[in-house]
Amino acid sequence: MKTIFPFLALLILAIACAEKKEPPFQTSQIEKTWWKEGIIYQLYPQSFKDTDGDGFGDFKGVIEKLDYLESLGITAVWMNPFFDSPLVDNGYDVSDYRAIHERYGTMEDFDAMLAGMHERGIKFVLDVVVNHSSNQHEWFKQASSSRDSEYRDYYHWWPAEKGDPPYRYSLFDPEGGWDYNKQTDSYYLHTFAEEQPDLNWENPKLRQEVYDIMKFWADKGVDGFRMDAFQFASKDITYPEFPEGHEKDFIKWYGMRPPLHDYLKEMYTEVLKPYDVFAVAEGAGSTMEDAHKLVDADRNELQMAYHFETVDVSRTPEGYTLKELKDVFTRWDEAFAEEGWIAIFLANHDNARMVSRFGNDSPEFRSVSTQLLNTFLLSMRGTPYMYYGDELGMTNMDMPTIEEYVDIDAKGKYKGALAANENMEAFMKVLNYSSRENGRTPMQWDTTEHGGFTTGTPWKRVNPNYKEINVALQEDDPNSVLTHFKKMTALRTENPVLVYGSYTLLQPEHEEIYAYTRELDGKKFLVLLNFSETESDIELEELKGINPENVIINNYTETSIKGISITLKPYQAIIYSL
Template sequence: MNRSFPPLFLFLLLIGCARNSEPTTVATETADDDWWKESIVYQIYPRSFQDTDGDGIGDLNGIIERLDYIESLGVTAVWLNPIYSSPNDDNGYDISDYRNIMTDFGTMADFDRMLAGMHERDIKLIMDVVVNHSSDEHEWFVQSKSSRDNPYRDYYHWWPAEKGDPPYRYSLFDAEGNAWKYDSTTDAYYLHYFSQKQPDLNWSNPKLRQEVYDIMTFWAEKGVDGFRLDAFQFAAKDTTYPEFPGLTDTTFIDYYAMQDGLHDYLREMNEQIFSKYGVMSVAEGAGRNFEDAHALVDADRQELNMAYAFDGVDVPKYGGYALTTMKEVFSRWDAEFAEDGWLSIFLSNHDQARMVSRWGNDSPEFRAPSTKLLNTFLLSMRGTPYAYYGDEIGMTNIDFDEIEDYQDIAARNGYTKARAQGKDMEQFMRELNFLSRDNGRTPMQWTEGPQAGFTTGTPWLPVNDNHAQINVAAQEDDPNSILNHFRQMTRLRQDHPVLVHGSYELLLPDHEELYAYTREWEGVRMLVVMNFSDEGVTVDLPELENAEVVIDNYESLSRTGSSADLNPWQAVILSL
């Protein structure tokens, strides 16, 4: 069955090789320093979570105000998108001072209070570290471009103009698609895989690497519990700059990721930071294939703790996706990492449209059950689940009509590029309306009141009109709400280690509407059955005989013996 959903944001496509999905076993103990395996991570986009000073931008004090709410969700860790000083060309992913807090978000004193408040509630904090590139307003780059003999010159990648045009490199965020930008100050080009205001750092320079480790030490000594390395699989470059073919977004990773030297940098980082401070580590992306992913995260590699792979979340495409494809991809990744390494499980983040709008059905009739179903999947799979703010209440895509409505640099530059290439702009805008990263960045919907209780001012990005129906306050005291179902699922996962460590066996692999699997660990066995469709479906499984319902996103499951009738988007977990 196909469903109408948008494509994933265009970059970081991960191509994995095929493996079977037969059940496998895992170790039965988790060491204290492997706490991240049992974590439930809640991702907060700080600009959109809660504003306390009326400027329309979320801030650290807003997160502090909502710590009791975060604790009530049953999550055990928070991943916080960048809060460092930044000119905001890419919403904080262009950093101008790694040891300071962006004025919009507050002060370092606010950060210290927020971190203390999290730790008082036994919630760990994972910080984004953006060190494939910096802002062009960072002092390193200001110095680097000032003269060719400046001590910071080799902190970045430069190509002198007298050598002719630099070898082609592709830029994901540049309207012209060229990753080399000419700078007249020293008559040279600098490299930027992302926007022109995000020059790439030169990781082959040991002085630069030590600068980064010193920055990470600063935050680790403050008590931060983990680091996410943004775009780090692109950090290593061959500084002889061999010729690359003309590439597109979808082939970018094949040529630009996982270059020689990357593993040396990660082992060095692990030695100086991760192992020394006992912090969790995860990188955005997992390379080009399973071999790359294992090289990043297998314990004997002493590099990273877990893979954050995009192969699964890339399944929904504009115009529809097949559930059989989803099952095959997630099952293949689980089988590959059943014995060695560890995975992240996620269906959305700040670089994607909203979960229920991509994977479920966000119509008023089916939004609630399909969101509950998706949260059931997220919290019943092996791996560390990452839940994105607002998905616990079923927030949906917003509807933008004009390119001027978009704040995201990827949307704006993509529009310029599409027009220059003569593409069908009506079709482009229809797709952008579904896929844009701005869909996942609209303000958190706390109440039905003005600006959804997010701010007393004008929000930096419009609040979704459906906040009158979809908000925390409306769901807080409703035992059947999406919010309280999410809380039941986090509690279930914490109370049943089988959902964390258990083996995974896919059932009914070819069924076009049903996703069913078992989890088994230390004599405990559970069955998960989910109907990914707008119609009722009858399922017959021997495992259903005498099974006891543990959680159900409907009030009841209609069944007789080994047969059950599932409502549209019904998701049930049973004890076997």
């Protein structure tokens, strides 16, 4: 009998371990870093605050609002490009990587802005656009002037005497990814607009130029880099013929080629490690394996995966199902529970407004549904990227005709739809809902003309609802979206469990309520989110013994609990301490 008891004890322990999906994390198991603990606020500079009346936001406008940024409780700012540029793609076509476009100010203004952020404990993430440059960059001017130019191999070329180049898809040009250069009788490659020729990362000299640019900004004190479109940087320079229809699986054919990892390891050695800065690439490939190869610590490449599957669940006015959202977030969390790190977001400059896509932007539910979404983002594992204006509940703006659009992406898609004889009424309905131009409208500061954004004519008209949605109206309102946002950033900052804690999804099949726990070092939070516009019930054993003292976040003033059952109001968001 004495030999049976140890065996039974081990058997019971094994069964208990098998039933537990994920052991509670301990702080000692985790490598802590500022960028994991960060709350990153994406700021679109031309739409944030204008101080000179030209209708475009500028550095001095950001400086004027530094105290506001600090008050939000965010820890870092990612700013979209402000380099010298012809602005074909709003700055994502760079003509000089070491110069500031005059609309934003001077290098001295940038230095003052950066110093002001650092004085307030806010780090700065630079948007680096090096999959391509502008065709007005000196490199391309030289490369396109002669086949013998020393800069010729900084770009991808196809000599006309070889015949037509093999078809390559372009995200912005319905005619394809090659454009003819008469002066050298050859074609150059562009993944985006024809004014954005792709850089040749297979050329070591080009790579060193990029590292030197990154060092220039790291020497100035920037704390991190967001690498735009970087999963497409490596190209197959044999230019094989791709199968018909390949563009429907664009990332598979154009992204994540194996040499990219060699370049990232080189970048890590040259820049990221010696300067102790972090980097995140736009995109994470098409598989979890791709993403892990980018960011697992032992790879010595990037530090964070920024994927698009979350925003892809809601691309049309038909919307999404909560099960889809749960599936995506849970799959990515599980894949990165023990190794690597991911970004958490629902909006950015390439997407429509968060509350209009994932919440409910009607006057009745806009505030509570935005509060719910912010509660969600700031209580998930990973680094949250919060987009400017989402702390207020800024919404999409009705733009039913193509004449109102200035974005090259919208115009390119419209041109392609016309050429394909699509139903243009249906096309415009989807564009009006999903266009990234919705997410670029000027920041709504107060009820004065143009929402206090500018004293001039804004580059893009301000959403007419600025008189109901603005900073001035919400700052002193204890029930506002802005006040709730600040409560959530404070809660996350004060509770490592919301950063590093294990995530366990509860009742995955529930069609209206997203419920999960976060657990670390014996501390456990229960998050309950009703994603519907009606009341909804859920029964959870975790609710046993819950009382009002356990509530740490609630976007309503009351809650109905009976035993282990709770009724959540429309878009109610509650966090309990268990």
